[in-house]
Amino acid sequence: xxxxxxxxxxxxxxxxxxxxxxxxxxxxxxxxxxxxxxxxxxxxxxxxxxxxxxxxxxxxxxxxxxxxxxxxxxxxxxxxxxxxxxxxxxxxxxxxxxxxxxxxxxxxxxxxxxxxxxxxxxxxxxxxxxxxxxxxxxxxxxxxxxxxxxxxxxxxxxxxxxxxxxxxxxxxxxxxxxxxxxxxxxxxxxxxxxxxxxxxxxxxxxxxx
Amino acid sequence: xxxxxxxxxxxxxxxxxxxxxxxxxxxxxxxxxxxxxxxxxxxxxxxxxxxxxxxxxxxxxxxxxxxxxxxxxxxxxxxxxxxxxxxxxxxxxxxxxxxxxxxxxxxxxxxxxxxxxxxxxxxxx
Numbered sequence: 001x002x003x004x005x006x007x008x009x010x011x012x013x014x015x016x017x018x019x020x021x022x023x024x025x026x027x028x029x030x031x032x033x034x035x036x037x038x039x040x041x042x043x044x045x046x047x048x049x050x051x052x053x054x055x056x057x058x059x060x061x062x063x064x065x066x067x068x069x070x071x072x073x074x075x076x077x078x079x080x081x082x083x084x085x086x087x088x089x090x091x092x093x094x095x096x097x098x099x100x101x102x103x104x105x106x107x108x109x110x111x112x113x114x115x116x117x118x119x120x121x122x123x124x125x126x127x128x129x130x131x132x133x134x135x136x137x138x139x140x141x142x143x144x145x146x147x148x149x150x151x152x153x154x155x156x157x158x159x160x161x162x163x164x165x166x167x168x169x170x171x172x173x174x175x176x177x178x179x180x181x182x183x184x185x186x187x188x189x190x191x192x193x194x195x196x197x198x199x200x201x202x203x204x205x206x207x208x209x
Numbered sequence: 210x211x212x213x214x215x216x217x218x219x220x221x222x223x224x225x226x227x228x229x230x231x232x233x234x235x236x237x238x239x240x241x242x243x244x245x246x247x248x249x250x251x252x253x254x255x256x257x258x259x260x261x262x263x264x265x266x267x268x269x270x271x272x273x274x275x276x277x278x279x280x281x282x283x284x285x286x287x288x289x290x291x292x293x294x295x296x297x298x299x300x301x302x303x304x305x306x307x308x309x310x311x312x313x314x315x316x317x318x319x320x321x322x323x324x325x326x327x328x329x330x331x332x333x334x
């Protein structure tokens with residue numbers, strides 16, 4: 001189930017580049033610099049993944065599934081009490097404030113759609129593969145509820161790719177997480193290996209090209 | 210002839226916020242233009258049959274009929290119509306399929322600059 005050091009390094013770099021493009025997109029939307037943490041990858045039970053995101057507060061999230069050689073679930077997460085501010089930053093003066101609260105969920109779905117697709121677009125290019133996507137869906141609740149931890153068997157293991165981001169001026173924090181079921185892991189490894197070989201200028205047998 | 214006057218725009222997007230933002234930017238830049246909205250592909254096809262717009266902005270990822278399927282059906286009837294695919298789906302495959310259909314591919318987020326480019330498409334034609 002483990003990744004080799006080089007596979008982990010390559011996967012994190014791919015995800016880092018994707019997160020970087022997503023952060024650039026978010027920055028253009030809210031007209032503010034977006035700070036990113038160093039991405040991490042872990043193999044966890046889904047309940048442990050939920051604990052990592054904090055179990056005491058309610059979160060708002062947009063989730064989207066991407067299907068290619070492997071299947072990923074991508075989730076953009078904010079604290080429940082910060083989402084209206086994020087929406088206001090994106091929309092600005094375009095919509096009167098009294099209408100904004102009615103549109104908050106719709107706006108958040110659109111933000112998630114843009115950011116998650118920006119990230120996947122980069123992954124698609126780097127993995128040299130195409131993904132089809134589900135429609136983005138809004139979720140509200142605890143991290144366990146948002147990740148669906150209660151719906152899976154206790155020993156269900158996932159690979160969690162995780163990056164934190166922040167809008168410093170407005171003290172807003174969020175997360176982007178990618179969940180991969182370990183049954184897809186071998187197919188992911190194949191694409192990571194392909195990326196490494198291309199990056200090193202060799203083929204899978206180690207011959208230069 | 211002044212190519213800026215009295216253009217008709219159809220905005221097609223399942224996101225009400227996106228429709229409002231596109232509509233808002235167009236009204237800022239071209240207040241005299243007539244703007245209509247459709248929340249999906251089926252509604253868009255009906256509205257195009259009712260009144261042909263000068264340009265359509267079209268989202269890609271919608272429930273029911275996708276943006277590309279909607280565009281294909283519209284182009285079958287009105288091959289010369291100008292369609293801008295305004296999408297978050299920035300994968301190369303999507304761009305290639307859009308361009309093969311004769312669509313103008315533009316990336317979300319929706320900004321004043323993106324809408325300026327949309328306006329330029331119909332004013333230059």
